[in-house]
Amino acid sequence: MGDGTQTAVDLQSVVKRYGTFTAVHETDLEIPEGSFLTLLGPSGCGKTTTLRMIAGLTSITEGEIRIKGRRVNDLPIHKRNLGIVFQNYALFPHKTVFENVAFGLKYRGVAKAEAAKRVKEALELVQLPQMADRMPSQLSGGQQQRIALARAIVVQPDVLLLDEPLSALDANLREDMRIELKRIQDTLGITTVFVTHDQSEALAMSDQIVVMSAGHVEQVGTPEEVYNRPASEFVASFLGNSNIVAASVTGVDGGVAKLEVDGLGPILASVTGDQTLSAGQKVKLSIRAEKLALSDTAEAGADATVLDARVTTVDYQGQVARYFLDAGGRQLQAINPIDEHPLSEGKQVSVRIRARDCVVLPA
Amino acid sequence: MASLDPMDNAWRPWRLLAPALSAIFLLLVVPVAFIVVYSFWLRTATGADIAGFHLDNWIEVLTDPFYRDIMGFTIWIAFATTVVCAVAGYVPAYFIATTQFKHKAFLLLLLMLPFWISYIIRTMSWINILGSSGIVNAALIWIGLTDEPIQMLYNQWTVIVGLVHFLLPFMILNIYVSLYGIDRNLVDAARSLGCTGWQAFREVTLPLSLPGLAAGSLLCFVLGAGTYITPLVLGGPTDAMFANLVFDAIITQLNWPLGSALSLVLLILLGCVVAVYNRFAGMGQIAKSFG
Ligand SMILES: Nc1ncnc2c1ncn2[C@@H]1O[C@H](COP(=O)(O)OP(=O)(O)O)[C@@H](O)[C@H]1O
Numbered sequence A: 001m002g003d004g005t006q007t008a009v010d011l012q013s014v015v016k017r018y019g020t021f022t023a024v025h026e027t028d029l030e031i032p033e034g035s036f037l038t039l040l041g042p043s044g045c046g047k048t049t050t051l052r053m054i055a056g057l058t059s060i061t062e063g064e065i066r067i068k069g070r071r072v073n074d075l076p077i078h079k080r081n082l083g084i085v086f087q088n089y090a091l092f093p094h095k096t097v098f099e100n101v102a103f104g105l106k107y108r109g110v111a112k113a114e115a116a117k118r119v120k121e122a123l124e125l126v127q128l129p130q131m132a133d134r135m136p137s138q139l140s141g142g143q144q145q146r147i148a149l150a151r152a153i154v155v156q157p158d159v160l161l162l163d164e165p166l167s168a169l170d171a172n173l174r175e176d177m178r179i180e181l182k183r184i185q186d187t188l189g190i191t192t193v194f195v196t197h198d199q200s201e202a203l204a205m206s207d208q209i210v211v212m213s214a215g216h217v218e219q220v221g222t223p224e225e226v227y228n229r230p231a232s233e234f235v236a237s238f239l240g241n242s243n244i245v246a247a248s249v250t251g252v253d254g255g256v257a258k259l260e261v262d263g264l265g266p267i268l269a270s271v272t273g274d275q276t277l278s279a280g281q282k283v284k285l286s287i288r289a290e291k292l293a294l295s296d297t298a299e300a301g302a303d304a305t306v307l308d309a310r311v312t313t314v315d316y317q318g319q320v321a322r323y324f325l326d327a328g329g330r331q332l333q334a335i336n337p338i339d340e341h342p343l344s345e346g347k348q349v350s351v352r353i354r355a356r357d358c359v360v361l362p363a
Numbered sequence B: 001m002a003s004l005d006p007m008d009n010a011w012r013p014w015r016l017l018a019p020a021l022s023a024i025f026l027l028l029v030v031p032v033a034f035i036v037v038y039s040f041w042l043r044t045a046t047g048a049d050i051a052g053f054h055l056d057n058w059i060e061v062l063t064d065p066f067y068r069d070i071m072g073f074t075i076w077i078a079f080a081t082t083v084v085c086a087v088a089g090y091v092p093a094y095f096i097a098t099t100q101f102k103h104k105a106f107l108l109l110l111l112m113l114p115f116w117i118s119y120i121i122r123t124m125s126w127i128n129i130l131g132s133s134g135i136v137n138a139a140l141i142w143i144g145l146t147d148e149p150i151q152m153l154y155n156q157w158t159v160i161v162g163l164v165h166f167l168l169p170f171m172i173l174n175i176y177v178s179l180y181g182i183d184r185n186l187v188d189a190a191r192s193l194g195c196t197g198w199q200a201f202r203e204v205t206l207p208l209s210l211p212g213l214a215a216g217s218l219l220c221f222v223l224g225a226g227t228y229i230t231p232l233v234l235g236g237p238t239d240a241m242f243a244n245l246v247f248d249a250i251i252t253q254l255n256w257p258l259g260s261a262l263s264l265v266l267l268i269l270l271g272c273v274v275a276v277y278n279r280f281a282g283m284g285q286i287a288k289s290f291g
């Protein structure tokens, strides 16, 4: 990328400050044409601010934003050709569904007949073709959500911006809409920036995830990358259940580092090519709870470590169980599938940890 | 168990409403009933009222063009005041509703501040501003634009000015409430769909603030049409409004029967205005701005 034609949205050293408070620290981000990018992070980390800067609803303090190669810093929002879906839908309550969806077409000077046709197509795409004459207040939350989406995509925007569009829906509907939204995005091939604080939404839908924390970008990567190879302690702890322990490097041999963890003893961890570790270095070790394999006996080896532990608490969840373990005085979590019965509390187990599941993070 | 008795349950709402209903009955229905009865009495030259059922007052009030013209003038003054308040009140209401200023409550307090001063004193203050020795004339003479003070007071325009001064806060408050209730995302959504700021205002903000505008207008119209102090203090001899007639009949001429008929005419007219408003907008909006 970087040749301008394939990058739909390009943030270069973008900073947003409110007075002395920095809501978004210097951020660089390239969003490829047609991709589905998610801004993921806890509430207050600057996701909405970033989205609003792209939209032109919030001015940027420093840096530059380009949409389809064109600098838009000073381009007012109504000339940016974007589609936005708000968390609360923001349908015009005094206009019918048809008027809502046709709104953007009217201001783009699309002729009446052509507009009617496109509104119809958009309503079909969101599977609500019969709702054109209703008022928004006559629709359920999920239907309003779809209409808001139809209103945003009917203008064929260069970028679709979605700010926590699913968080106001109840859990079942949210999963349906998640699949629906992804289907529509795939159909249209529209560049999409999606904001959420829900990791499962982010993992399920995204081509790329940008994990944010306190106004900083912590990591950019595919769902698999951010999940399996978190770049920081924050990412490791924000996504899924991780065991994160302080460790020190005792030696590095090829792609495998030998770590010494207080209370647990030596553990092997694979290192990626761009990591340089030296003996004596203090690091953090992160292991996903579901990567701790519990059994009665287990074999250690050149690519795995085995620890002895005792099950202290069992959190039964149906398909899986979450076990809280005591390993040499240290608390660990493990999530394992259940084979008939979950392990019982107080049981002594062997914990097998593969080197490739161990991620070494900066301390 | 007494509370399980169906009769008891049926009466429960009425028992709970009883204090409010009796207050309304004693303070509103009874006095109005007295006025209605009075309006059919007759006043004699000797000063004693003749009780009975005489239509004379009503015939006089409803047929004499003198009363009709003053009713027309009253409606005109109230209407003009309402229009000026609506136009002049929208901007500050919009400002207070959308400002990022931290102390919004303080701005609203400023809006209420005039209510701490007597309405009569506020009306009289215009004499110090527009009177022959008021600051406007003093300034004009000092600049040299005129040698003699210009007569600016005591006409229908100063009545309107005085009423606008009195009623503007009601209008601003009502518009503010409806503007404040508009989701900011709606404007952002309209902007993202291609509206300029002004177009978004016309498409979203203005239509959604109409209930507040209507409620404010109703209050301004009803309060404006019912006033007698402003025309008394700031109007000329020919600028009497309908309530002045009631005042004259009852306080000056001690003619309670005629005054009663006159006040009922005003009451019925304003009641019709409220009924029309209620039909189209509902009274809920007014309740909001006092809530
Ligand atoms: N208009 C504003 N003025 C001052 N601070 C703001 C403003 N908007 C947002 N912030 C602050 O910026 C930070 C990021 O906010 P936001 O982008 O809304 O977070 P998120 O969407 O990730 O929950 C928050 O700490 C928030 O309080």
Ligand SMILES: [Mg+2]
Pocket: A044, A047, A048, A049
């Ligand atoms: Mg947000």
